[in-house]
Amino acid sequence: MASVPLLSSSPVFSSPSLPRRNSRVVSCSSIPARRNASLQRRDLVLLGMASSLFLSGPSSDLLAVVISEQDAKMNMFADDTNAYSYLYPIELPNKSPFKWVVSRKPERYSSAAPLSPNARQRIVSERVDITHNSVISVSIGPPNSRFLTSNDKSTWKAGDVADSVLSDKSALVTGQRMVESSILDAHSDNLEGEPYWYYEYIVRKSPTINVQEPNLFRHNLAVTAERDGYLYSLNASTLSKQWDQIGPFIEQAVASFRLIPPTENYVPPFKDPWRFW
Template identity: 50%
Template sequence: MDMALHLARPCASPSLRSESLTCRSSQGRQPAKLQFRSLRPRCDSSNASEAESADSLKASAVSRRQALVKGLVAGLAVPSFFGLQSASAEPSEAVDEKTRELQTDEINAYTYTYPVSIGQGKTLSWVESRKPERYSSAAPLAPDARQRIVSERIDLKNNLVISVSVGPPNSAFLKTNDINTWAPKAVAQSVLADKSTARMTMGQRVAEVSIVDAHKEEVDGVPYFYYEYLVQKSPTMMQGGVDVFRHSVAVTTEREGYLYSLNASTLDSRWDMMGPAFNETAKSFRITPPTEEYVPPYKDPWRFW
């Protein structure tokens, strides 16, 4: 992130000079001002300093020794001062990575972990809005909504969403069935095109998804495609004409001809706090060996036995 630094000119008269360092983000965020105070003598106090120097020569050796010790302590305290200033500039809320819960879905055979608390002992208010359910390939309500959500949890207070979807690949982006030939960005486009998250204008989709990053990793010989993206949402009455951006991280893999995707998102303004935790959630996503509860996505959706 490009940062513009402006150092205000210090005042020349006070004995306690104050310097302000303003950091202004190119993304339009509110500038943060760090105040640095340093002890400096007045410019018009040279005579008083000479008098004090003359008096100090008459002090005892013990006094000089004490003054030397105080000077050393003050010199060592300067790095600590700047260290405290840097720490205070960090967000007051940070996700506690030690408190995570495991989500297991035996119906669709996958697992992942998710954060349950943030800094200062605050607990995230997760609600399982959609319990794990089998995938249904019945005709979707919209032609671009073939990726079906099979489980979801939300935190309305902090505007957080974690969901898992299952659906077939989109042949417009993935030309072959060989997963080893798939490009990470093409996988992301295939999933996002079938999620129906864009606006609808006169029956036509308006592209509003921006893929920030996409890459592939192999875990135990299974390719996993990780991608980060922004979705532009319509403005609300509270926000006026300013569009809202949701920041998301996702991971997709393939099994039996279907894509399994985990998606974690929040408001872009909260990404600095939740982004690292959501990245860990994406990294933890794994498809697991099927159990007796497993229902393959290709099974007839109209048969429940």
């Protein structure tokens, strides 16, 4: 896979609050004790209350539960149509708020927007913050047999899962995509008996009106889990030059992603593939 040079000599995950490359990405409820901004007991109780509210209460796209940390504020988002949840940042340590706009409301796989002409992988929800150039999206798609040759997900390697997802996100052919993007790290973790595959990558993009540098990259963190024969992936990104500021909160969002127990509102991806509403 072609390598894309980093914009600086600082190591990936340079913030002391984040795990270094080749270390495990951990869930927000088990962040290492060495972090100065570790969750307090009160925050863990709130997180448990949030999960209980979603599982026992009426279905809702957005839970109005705020998880406060010493250095951040996070909201919990839960999509009962596709049965997943994650935390996303709503305020930086300096009290600067994120101004998220929901660019794609949660919807079933059959009606979701495809990421490439083959329509295998589709975005089922997305939120964008223009102020901080950040995007958090969730996509669903079947495994790509070119990279994941076995049906036994316990044998899948994180790098192969990353290639499977990224290859179906791009309209480019595989060789061109590998030149455009570069995977920096890929590893897996077992959470509640299910494998989750984490990967970090950068994507070369054209200069924007706000950022004119020729070497412009989007720094991405992603996590993928499998259910019902489909890959569920959360991807969070920001501009590379903003990584030191926004990266820690992107990491928390990715680490918090979970497939949750389906409710009666859950629509599996294979159900009514012809339906577009």
